[in-house]
Amino acid sequence: xxxxxxxxRLADTVSERFGGHLVASSSPQGRFREEATRLxxxxxxxxxxxxxxxxxxxxxxxxxxxxxxxxxxxxTFGDGRxxxxxxxxxxxxxxxxxxxxxxxxxxxxxxxxxxxxxxVERLGPDPLRADAEPERGWxxxxxxxxSVASLLMDQRIVAGVGNIFRAEVLFRHRIxxxxxxxxxxRPEWDALWSDLGELMxxxxxxxxxxxxxxxxxxxxxxxxxxxxxxGGEVYVYRRDxxxxxxxxxxxxxxxxxxxxxxxxxxxxxxRRRRVS
DNA sequence: TGTCCATGATCAA
DNA sequence: TGATCCTGGACAT
Numbered sequence: 347x348x349x350x351x352x353x354x355r356l357a358d359t360v361s362e363r364f365g366g367h368l369v370a371s372s373s374p375q376g377r378f379r380e381e382a383t384r385l386x387x388x389x390x391x392x393x394x395x396x397x398x399x400x401x402x403x404x405x406x407x408x409x410x411x412x413x414x415x416x417x418x419x420x421x422t423f424g425d426g427r428x429x430x431x432x433x434x435x436x437x438x439x440x441x442x443x444x445x446x447x448x449x450x451x452x453x454x455x456x457x458x459x460x461x462x463x464x465x466v467e468r469l470g471p472d473p474l475r476a477d478a479e480p481e482r483g484w485x486x487x488x489x490x491x492x493s494v495a496s497l498l499m500d501q502r503i504v505a506g507v508g509n510i511f512r513a514e515v516l517f518r519h520r521i522x523x524x525x526x527x528x529x530x531x532r533p534e535w536d537a538l539w540s541d542l543g544e545l546m547x548x549x550x551x552x553x554x555x556x557x558x559x560x561x562x563x564x565x566x567x568x569x570x571x572x573x574x575x576x577g578g579e580v581y582v583y584r585r586d587x588x589x590x591x592x593x594x595x596x597x598x599x600x601x602x603x604x605x606x607x608x609x610x611x612x613x614x615x616x617r618r619r620r621v622s
Numbered sequence: 623t624g625t626c627c628a629t630g631a632t633c634a635a
Numbered sequence: 636t637g638a639t640c641c642t643g644g645a646c647a648t
Contacts, residue, residue, distance in 0.1 A: 347629045398630075417630045418642040434642070450642035452631065501631085508629045555629085583629090604637085605630090624648075633639080 348415045350506020351550040353395040354474050356421055360393035360402060360439075360446065363423065367441045369404075374431035374438060381456045382437060385411070390439075397472045397505025399465060401457070409456040411437075412465070416452025472505040473543040474550065480539045487535065490527035493621040495607055497527045498538075507542060510583045513608045514557040515542055517581040522616030523602070523609050529619040554578040562591040582608040 348356075371385040384407070391403035400413040413419070428438065428445035437448040448454060457465070470486065471478035483503045490497055497503050498512040507515075515538055516523050521530075549555045555578035563579065581591055586599035586608055595612040 349629045352629075415630080416641055417628055418640090419630090420642075436641095452641060499630090510629050606628095624646100626646080627644090628642105631640090633637100635636090635638105 347417055348398060348419070349508035349511055349546075349549075349555075350395065350397050350472060350474055351546045351555075353398050353400050353415070353506070354550055355553065357393040357395040357400055359421075359423060360390075360400075363444050363446065364390040364439060364441055365392055366390070370440045372438045372440075374435040378437050378454050381411070384456070395472075395506075396466055396475070397469050397501055398508070399469070399505075401462060409458055410462060412453060412455050412457040412461070413437075413448065413451050414453035416450070418449075419451035420449050422447045422449075469501055469505040470503045473539065473546050474506060480536075483539065484532070484535050487527045488530065488532070491621070492527055493524045493602070494521060494527055494530055495523035495602055496621075499603075499605065504539070504542065506546065509605055509607075510555055510580065511542060511545060513583045514555070514580055515545065517610060517614060518557060520613050522614045522618075522620060523607055524620045525616045526619045526621055529616075549578070552578075555580060557581055558591060564591065582610060584608060 367390055368387060369390045370387060371382040373379040373382040385404055388407060389405040391405055393400060393402045395401075398414060402411040402413070423444060423446050425444050428440050428447075431438065434449055435447045436451055436454050439446045470483045471480050486503050487497050494516065495512060498507055498516070499509070518541060519534065519537055521534065545555070545557055558579045558581055562581070582597050585597045588597055589595070590597055590610040590613060593610065593612050595610055597608060598611045599606050599608050601607070
């Protein structure tokens with residue numbers, strides 16, 4: 347269940363394991379069989395990530411494999427010979443030294459160069475990419491009447507942000523999630539963008555999402571540490587019902603556009619125009 | 623064994 | 636806005 351940093355990690359792993367190697371491709375499940383046949387035995391070039399999208403290139407093939415993990419997608423890597431396929435494996439790659447199995451992706455397909463270009467054009471700037479242009483995100487956000495919470499989940503505004511980073515970055519800047527996009531000041535956007543880059547780079551390196559400043563850590567406050575299932579120390583994500591590390595209020599949750607939003611009703615109370 | 627839920631996104635209405 | 640898709644893990648029964 348990936349946010350952007352996981353996909354970047356995935357791209358690195360695929361490149362490291364298979365880059366420049368002759369790779370056998372198959373689709374034990376069958377839904378990627380025709381395409382896997384075309385890839386089978388080709389030399390893998392490079393894998394790269396744009397937001398939550400993974401693109402894998404092969405020598406001599408103009409198309410690239412486009413993978414979107416959705417909520418359920420999962421890659422597993424292993425050394426040595428691949429075991430007998432178990433479960434539903436959409437795409438299996440193997441070389442002499444290792445294997446990779448992809449299960450449950452929302453998308454696994456071949457993209458033409460035109461489709462890749464359209465995808466990149468549609469996506470907003472990705473804080474983890476050196477070529478990101480944050481101005482494009484601001485342009486799409488700053489006139490919107492939609493809530494900042496909703497806009498931050500919109501991949502056309504910032505590519506790669508998911509439910510955890512959204513909740514955490516809004517808390518770190520004490521921004522009311524229901525604040526209208528058009529009420530957000532430019533310096534606030536700049537700060538959000540820069541912080542997202544920082545948080546996501548750290549998560550990519552540490553393989554877990556930590557957002558809490560040292561002075562707010564439970565240990566520093568005389569409480570036992572608590573690490574959520576997602577594997578990091580956070581301010582609000584899935585901490586509903588528990589006390590805010592900063593003000594002690596009870597963290598709240600609310601369903602916004604079908605997703606659980608977490609926030610501190612006191613620290614993040616807006617004094618400006620909110621979405622009703 | 624069954625049900626719900628998830629770091630996501632699309633489609634129809 | 637709601638239904639739907641993808642899969643597996645947590646939890647209840």
